[in-house]
Structures are given as C-alpha cells and as structure tokens.
Amino acid sequence: MEEALQLIANGVVIGSVIAVSAVGLSLVFGVLKLINFAHGDFLTLGAFLALTGVGLGLPLYLAAIPAIIGGALAMGVLEKVLWKPMRERGASTVNLLIISIGLALVLRHVIFWVFGERTRSYMPPSPRIDLGLFALTPQDIIIIFGSAIALVGTGLMLQKTRIGTAMRALADNRDLAEASGINVNRVILYTWLIAGALTAYGGILLGLQGRVFPNMGWFLLLLVFAGVILGGIGSAYGAMIGSLLIGVVQELATHSAIGLPADLKTSVAFLVLILVLLIRPQGILGRKQAL
Amino acid sequence: MAERDGLLLEARDLKVGYVPEVNIVNGCDVELRRGELVSIIGPNGAGKSTLIKGLFGLVPVRGGTVRFKGEDVTNAPTYRLVEMGIGYVPQTENVFPSLTVEENLEMGAFLNPKVIKDRYEVIFEWFPMLRDRRGQRAGTMSGGQRQLVALARALMLEPDVLFLDEPSAGLSPSNVDLIFERIRFINSEGVAILMVEQNARRALAMSDRGYVLEMGRNRFSGPGRELLNDPKVVDLYLGGRASGGETAG
Numbered sequence: 001m002e003e004a005l006q007l008i009a010n011g012v013v014i015g016s017v018i019a020v021s022a023v024g025l026s027l028v029f030g031v032l033k034l035i036n037f038a039h040g041d042f043l044t045l046g047a048f049l050a051l052t053g054v055g056l057g058l059p060l061y062l063a064a065i066p067a068i069i070g071g072a073l074a075m076g077v078l079e080k081v082l083w084k085p086m087r088e089r090g091a092s093t094v095n096l097l098i099i100s101i102g103l104a105l106v107l108r109h110v111i112f113w114v115f116g117e118r119t120r121s122y123m124p125p126s127p128r129i130d131l132g133l134f135a136l137t138p139q140d141i142i143i144i145f146g147s148a149i150a151l152v153g154t155g156l157m158l159q160k161t162r163i164g165t166a167m168r169a170l171a172d173n174r175d176l177a178e179a180s181g182i183n184v185n186r187v188i189l190y191t192w193l194i195a196g197a198l199t200a201y202g203g204i205l206l207g208l209q210g211r212v213f214p215n216m217g218w219f220l221l222l223l224v225f226a227g228v229i230l231g232g233i234g235s236a237y238g239a240m241i242g243s244l245l246i247g248v249v250q251e252l253a254t255h256s257a258i259g260l261p262a263d264l265k266t267s268v269a270f271l272v273l274i275l276v277l278l279i280r281p282q283g284i285l286g287r288k289q290a291l
Numbered sequence: 292m293a294e295r296d297g298l299l300l301e302a303r304d305l306k307v308g309y310v311p312e313v314n315i316v317n318g319c320d321v322e323l324r325r326g327e328l329v330s331i332i333g334p335n336g337a338g339k340s341t342l343i344k345g346l347f348g349l350v351p352v353r354g355g356t357v358r359f360k361g362e363d364v365t366n367a368p369t370y371r372l373v374e375m376g377i378g379y380v381p382q383t384e385n386v387f388p389s390l391t392v393e394e395n396l397e398m399g400a401f402l403n404p405k406v407i408k409d410r411y412e413v414i415f416e417w418f419p420m421l422r423d424r425r426g427q428r429a430g431t432m433s434g435g436q437r438q439l440v441a442l443a444r445a446l447m448l449e450p451d452v453l454f455l456d457e458p459s460a461g462l463s464p465s466n467v468d469l470i471f472e473r474i475r476f477i478n479s480e481g482v483a484i485l486m487v488e489q490n491a492r493r494a495l496a497m498s499d500r501g502y503v504l505e506m507g508r509n510r511f512s513g514p515g516r517e518l519l520n521d522p523k524v525v526d527l528y529l530g531g532r533a534s535g536g537e538t539a540g
Binding site: 165166169172173176178179182184 | 347349369370373374379381384385386387388389390394397398399401402404444445448
C-alpha cells in the first residue's frame with residue numbers, strides 16, 4: 001500500500017507536468033484544429049530560456065518570468081509569420097501538420113546549436129521530504145502546486161473571460177464565430193500567446209522534475225498527446241484529467257506486485273489509452289467539438 | 292456616398308461563386324430599405340443562400356458592388372459589416388452548442404461588450420423563453436429554441452439589418468409559426484430583414500417585397516402580395532394555385 005501511494009504521488013508529479021503541457025496543445029487544437037508537433041520543442045525552449053536566466057544568476061522563479069514571456073512571444077510571432085499566412089493561403093490540415101513537424105526539427109536543431117548537447121539542471125537534486133504517506137522532493141511539491149495554479153487559471157480564463165468564451169466559441173464553430181462579428185484572428189493570436197506561455201511554463205516544470213536537455217520536450221510529446229487524446233481531443237479540461245491519469249497509470253505499472261520494468265511503464269500508459277478509447281472513442285470528456 | 296431614400300443595402304450586378312470561374316449568383320440586384328421585410332425565394336440551386344453569403348462577405352464577390360448605408364462594402368470582412376449594423380443568422384449550425392444561452396448572446400456583442408447588460412434586458416423581453424434558459428447549453432436545446440437563440444445573438448448589437456438564411460428550415464410546424472411570428476415582431480421594432488426562405492408562400496405573404504431568383508439571376512421582383520398572386524410566379528415557383536404547395540423549393 002505504501003509503495004502504491006508513493007507511486008501515485010510520483011504519477012501526480014509527472015502527470016502535473018504533462019497536464020500543463022497538454023492544456024496548451026489542446027487549446028491550439030480546439031481553436032485551430034491544428035496538431036502541433038512542434039509543441040514538445042517549445043517545452044524545451046521554455047526550459048532552456050529559464051536555464052539561461054538561472055545561468056545569469058537569477059533565481060529560477062524570476063528566470064521563469066522572461067522564459068514564459070519568451071515562449072508566448074515565440075508562438076505569437078509564428079502565428080503572424082507562419083500560421084496566419086498559411087491559413088490565408090488555404091493550407092490543408094495535412095500541410096499544417098507537416099509544417100509543424102518541420103518546425104519541431106528546426107527548433108530542436110537551433111536549441112542543439114545554441115546550447116549544445118550537454119544535459120544540465122536548474123539546481124542540484126534535493127532529498128525527499130517524508131510527508132507521512134509518501135515522500136516528495138521540494139521540486140515535486142513546487143511542480144504539483146505550480147501546475148495546479150496554471151490549470152485553475154486556465155480554467156477560469158476559459159469560463160470567466162470574454163476571450164476565453166470566444167476561444168470556446170471558435171472551437172465550437174469558427175464560421176459562426178466569424179459571422180457573429182468575433183475578430184477571429186485576434187482570438188487565434190491570444191490562443192497562441194496563452195498556449196506559448198503554458199508550454200514554456202510546462203517546460204520549466206519538466207526541467208525542475210529532472211534534467212534539461214535538447215530532446216526533453218520531444219521525449220515527453222507522446223505522453224502529452226496521450227493525455228490530450230485520453231481526456232478528449234480539444235477539451236482543455238479533458239487534457240488535465242487525461243494527463244494526470246497517464247502519469248499515475250505509468251507509475252503504478254512499476255509496482256512490485258506487477259513487476260514491470262520501469263523501461264516499459266510508458267507502454268502501459270498507452271495500453272490504457274487504447275483501452276479507454278475502445279470503450280469511449282471520444283475520450284473521457286470529449287465531445288464532437290469542444291474546448 | 293451617403294444613404295439616400297432610406298436605402299440601407301444596395302447590391303448591383305452581383306456575381307458570387309465558390310469554385311473558380313463558376314458563378315452561382317450571376318448578376319443579381321438587391322435593395323433593402325429601412326424597416327423593410329424582403330424575401331428572396333426561388334427553386335433549389337437558384338443561388339439564394341449564396342447571394343446572402345456574398346452580401347455578408349462569407350463567399351467572395353467576383354463582380355458587381357454591395358453598398359451598405361451608402362458605403363462600398365463589397366468583400367468587406369464580416370466583422371466590419373457586423374460593426375456597421377448587419378446581423379446574420381445562418382441556416383444550420385447557427386448556435387455555439389457548448390456555450391450557454393447567455394454566452395451565445397455575449398458572443399453576439401463581442402465587438403461592443405459595453406452594451407451586453409442593457410441588450411440582455413431587451414432580448415429577454417423579446418424572447419422570454421431565453422430568460423428562463425439563460426444558463427442552459429445551446430447544444431441541448433430543440434431546433435426551434437436554437438433558432439430563437441440564433442436570432443437573439445444576431446440582435447445583440449442592435450443591427451439595422453438582419454440577414455436570415457432559411458429560418459424555418461428543419462423546424463416543426465408549430466416552431467415555424469413561432470419563428471415567423473418573432474421575425475414579424477423584430478421587423479415591427481424597426482429592424483430591416485432580408486430573408487432567404489424555402490417556405491415561399493409564407494415568406495411572400497409577410498414580406499413588403501420579394502425577389503424570385505432563377506439560375507443565379509433576378510427573375511421577378513415586386514411587392515410580396517403581388518408576387519404571391521402573379522400567375523407566372525405561382526405556376527413556376529409556388530406549385531400552382533390549385534396544388535396549395537407550401538414550398539417553392
């Protein structure tokens with residue numbers, strides 16, 4: 001039981017990182033119907049921007065601010081110079097998907113080129129603190145609370161603000177949004193800015209959980225996709241739930257009673273994903289169109 | 292050029308189409324004056340919906356001009372037309388299903404959120420049923436209720452003109468009565484209405500004027516009652532006098 005609780009706690013930590021990352025991806029998919037394969041590398045970008053700040057002597061919580069702004073601006077600039085012109089030229093979903101894969105490769109290679117291959121970390125590893133039922137490092141606790149704040153903030157933004165309602169409207173029916181007088185391009189730009197900020201933040205949390213290296217986001221991307229799909233494609237709330245579930249399931253798979261090697265834990269998460277989708281093809285909270 | 296003789300909307304020799312070099316609308320003229328209710332009828336494929344989409348900037352206009360309040364708005368972005376005072380209700384998928392009634396209305400006033408609270412009062416007075424269902428998701432409502440939400444959303448910015456694309460399509464007879472009654476009421480409140488409608492007899496009966504379209508061109512036009520009693524229009528588009536057919540297709 002003790003082991004299971006510890007594994008669940010570990011799962012919540014990694015699930016929290018996946019959730020923050022997945023919500024950004026889900027926002028973009030919901031509003032634009034774009035599967036952004038470059039999302040993982042934007043996680044990496046966020047982590048390295050924060051690492052640069054730390055290298056300049058800033059504490060991580062201060063270094064995170066320009067990194068988050070940088071992540072948001074990077075996605076915002078790409079909307080202006082790449083995605084919007086492509087939409088206006090009538091690019092198909094497949095075109096956009098291929099472009100996002102290309103963008104992922106370009107971004108990763110730029111990160112390799114600028115920062116090198118070396119694996120680094122924000123700070124030396126800390127010992128675990130015994131919390132009674134389980135033990136977590138101070139970084140783990142920051143990740144859980146940091147993620148919860150971002151997720152609640154995103155939920156409030158979607159439900160309580162005019163731009164959030166407009167994002168949900170676009171996810172429902174973009175043509176009707178346009179016909180209602182909603183400035184669709186402005187809402188899309190805000191979506192990229194918010195997704196960029198969330199992604200950079202997710203990257204920083206991912207770096208805090210372990211190491212910072214140029215492939216870190218790419219390696220997490222499949223789990224992020226799994227979280228989004230399990231929760232229901234396009235549903236931001238579903239992405240939160242799906243991600244936490246993916247994190248917990250893959251950690252529990254390594255329980256000694258199951259005896260699965262740690263190397264295989266990710267495959268168990270995907271097995272659960274397949275089983276859930278067999279029963280509920282639209283995912284946990286998925287509808288035909290949602291945010 | 293300023294608005295003259297109450298002429299709000301004026302389209303001349305309009306050519307509209309989706310596929311390159313194929314015009315669905317091929318030289319139509321449309322006029323709409325303040326406070327008027329004007330119907331566009333015609334057989335299936337005549338280009339009625341395409342015409343209204345072209346006027347509203349949803350389908351590219353390839354030829355001719357559209358003037359609204361005296362200003363050339365040919366191919367203007369839709370949000371600009373909404374800003375200038377045009378509301379539009381599409382034929383299908385005309386509500387945001389995952390949004391509540393109130394959020395749907397809020398989206399209708401996206402360009403000027405300051406008016407939302409005041410407009411809620413007017414809209415809920417005009418559509419009392421929506422007041423009781425303001426927190427309900429539009430996707431869970433019946434076809435007739437959704438049509439009311441769509442009408443209400445399009446009225447949020449107090450438009451001078453409402454474009455309606457087949458407002459009775461797919462509704463039960465009792466809901467058709469309800470929708471037409473509300474359209475007449477909205478018009479009586481001073482909102483000019485340009486309506487594409489399959490239910491040609493009812494549309495012409497309630498309209499000040501009508502246009503009959505065929506193959507993307509104006510075939511007949513005139514006061515609604517006159518068109519309704521014009522033997523040529525009746526024989527060709529209203530299923531003949533004796534048949535009592537409701538739709539002209």
